[in-house]
Amino acid sequence: MTSYLQEHQPIYYILVVLSSISITLLSIPSIIFIARERRLYDDLGHLRKLHKADVPRLGGVAIFVSFSITLLFWNITGPALPLNYLLTACIMLFAIGIKDDLAGVNHRTKFIIQFIAGLTLSVAGNIRLSNLYGLFGIYELSYFPSVLLSILIIIFIINAFNLIDGIDGLAATTGIIVNSVFSALLISMHQYQLAAISLSLAGAILGFIKFNISPAKIFMGDTGSLLTGLVSAVVALKFLEAAHSSGGLFSWGPSALGICMAILIGPLSDTLRIFVVRLSKGRSPFVGDRNHIHHRILKLGFSHLQTTLILAGLNGSVILLAFFLADYGNGIIILSIALLLMLFNWILTYFIRSKDRESYALRNLFV
Numbered sequence: 001m002t003s004y005l006q007e008h009q010p011i012y013y014i015l016v017v018l019s020s021i022s023i024t025l026l027s028i029p030s031i032i033f034i035a036r037e038r039r040l041y042d043d044l045g046h047l048r049k050l051h052k053a054d055v056p057r058l059g060g061v062a063i064f065v066s067f068s069i070t071l072l073f074w075n076i077t078g079p080a081l082p083l084n085y086l087l088t089a090c091i092m093l094f095a096i097g098i099k100d101d102l103a104g105v106n107h108r109t110k111f112i113i114q115f116i117a118g119l120t121l122s123v124a125g126n127i128r129l130s131n132l133y134g135l136f137g138i139y140e141l142s143y144f145p146s147v148l149l150s151i152l153i154i155i156f157i158i159n160a161f162n163l164i165d166g167i168d169g170l171a172a173t174t175g176i177i178v179n180s181v182f183s184a185l186l187i188s189m190h191q192y193q194l195a196a197i198s199l200s201l202a203g204a205i206l207g208f209i210k211f212n213i214s215p216a217k218i219f220m221g222d223t224g225s226l227l228t229g230l231v232s233a234v235v236a237l238k239f240l241e242a243a244h245s246s247g248g249l250f251s252w253g254p255s256a257l258g259i260c261m262a263i264l265i266g267p268l269s270d271t272l273r274i275f276v277v278r279l280s281k282g283r284s285p286f287v288g289d290r291n292h293i294h295h296r297i298l299k300l301g302f303s304h305l306q307t308t309l310i311l312a313g314l315n316g317s318v319i320l321l322a323f324f325l326a327d328y329g330n331g332i333i334i335l336s337i338a339l340l341l342m343l344f345n346w347i348l349t350y351f352i353r354s355k356d357r358e359s360y361a362l363r364n365l366f367v
Contacts, residue, residue, distance in 0.1 A: 009187070012074070013183075013187075013196065016074055016196050016199050017200075017203040017206075019070050019074065020070040020199075020200050020201075020202075020204040021203045021204070021207040023062075023204070023207070024204050024205075024207025025207040025210070027061070027062035027065055028210075028211050028218060031058050031059070032056055035056030035058055036054075036056065040056055040058060040102060041056060041057070055217070055219055056218045056219070057101050057221035058221055059208050059212060059218040060097060060098075060221045060224025060226075061223055062207070063201075063204045063205060063208055063220060063227060064090065064094050064223060064224070066204035066207060067201050067231070068087060068090065070204070071083060071087070071197065074196070074200075076193060076196045076197060076200065080191055080194050080238065080242070081127070081193060081194060081197065081234070081238060082124075082125050085121055085124050086121070086197070088117075089118075089121050089125075089230060092117045093114070093117055093223075093226040093227055093230055094226075094227065095113075096110055096114075096222075097223035097225075098221075098222075098223045100221075100222040100223075101223055105222075107286045114154070114155045114158055114226075115151060117154070118150070118152075118154040119151055121150075122146075122154070123147060127237055127238065128146045128147055128237065129141070129146060129149055129150050129240055130241065133240075133244070133256065134330065135257060135331075150237060153233060153236075153237065154234070154237075156271070157230075157232055157264065157267065157268070158226055158229035158233060159229065160229060160264075160271040161175065161225045161228050163267070163270065163292065164267045164270055164271075164292065165219070165224075165225040166295065167214075167298070167304045168213060168216040168308065169209060169216070169304065169305065170304075170307070170308045172220060173209065173308050173311075174266045174311075174312070174315065175205045177266075177312060177315055177316065178263055178266075179198040179199070179201050179202040179205075179231070179232060180198070180199075181263050181319060182194075182236070183198035183199045183202065185259075186235075186239060186242070189242055191238070191239075191242050194235060194239070197231065197234075201228065205224075205228065208224070214305045215304075216304075229267070236264060244256065254329050254330070255322070255325070255326040255328070255329055256330075257330045258322055258326075258329070258331075258332075258333025258337070259319075259326065259333065262318045262319045262321065262333065263322075265318045265319075265341070266315045269293075269341050270294075273293070274289075274291060274292055277291060278291075293348075294308075296352060297310060297311070297348065299352055300352065317340075318337055318340065321333075321336060321337065321340065322337065350364050350365050
């Protein structure tokens with residue numbers, strides 16, 4: 001039956017999404033009940049927490065279960081991506097994520113597990129970036145630089161999703177946008193297995209977000225954000241490789257890197273900015289604070305839902321800009337995205353200064 005459905009792609013994709021949505025929807029109420037019975041709540045004493053009520057943070061368990069069952073039930077396997085290595089890496093991050101959600105894990109341990117997961121995917125699974133396509137004047141990469149760079153990319157994207165999971169709905173909404181757009185592009189390139197993997201995760205998060213929209217009944221926790229980051233990183237790397245070797249309806253090769261960065265711009269840009277700010281102040285980039293872009297928007301009086309929608313709109317705008325500039329190559333796309341984000345942050349800084357000073361003076365644009 002699965003082979004028949006795979007030959008009829010629209011029906012197959014609809015069933016994949018509906019399956020993953022349904023499994024999450026059925027799982028979440030039981031997880032919330034168990035968490036309340038066992039008092040497995042978010043840590044309200046933490047500096048970055050923005051909620052006063054007890055909220056379970058085990059939503060990632062449902063996302064992981066839904067994603068895994070969907071992949072296995074619908075036999076989403078093929079030459080494009082060795083499913084055994086993907087699930088192996090997912091289980092590693094699930095284990096460390098659930099421990100962190102229940103008891104806490106230090107940054108060193110999390111980094112080691114993420115490194116092992118990245119190494120498994122890059123070496124055993126051969127999921128790696130082999131070409132920079134002219135960025136910084138670099139094209140083909142030899143094997144060891146390719147593996148090292150791919151591991152660093154995987155770790156960075158995993159942590160980027162983990163760091164944006166600070167307000168209701170933001171990480172979930174971003175995960176849905178990222179994987180939905182990737183799936184559409186991969187379908188256009190005839191990469192049907194990769195598209196189904198993205199849709200499986202997008203569907204799992206769609207089922208979860210019903211319970212995560214403000215006021216949240218449950219958080220995805222590290223279990224969910226690490227999984228979302230891992231799968232997004234894998235699909236991004238496979239998209240970059242496929243874009244330069246596939247025919248398909250559209251040719252994304254000359255602009256694939258810029259488009260990929262545009263799709264992931266929400267978590268990537270915030271993580272880069274926050275790391276630079278922390279290092280410039282002589283602080284560890286891994287010590288949390290309330291200087292993320294979502295915290296800055298909240299300072300202006302916006303709600304969690306409004307902030308999530310603003311950042312989702314920014315992400316969508318950047319993606320559209322990348323598609324509009326696709327014919328001009330990666331350099332123009334990346335430069336345009338950087339200028340747009342600088343403008344957005346400049347305007348945001350102006351309004352924060354103006355609110356703090358109770359004056360919308362022109363000088364607030366500069367000091």
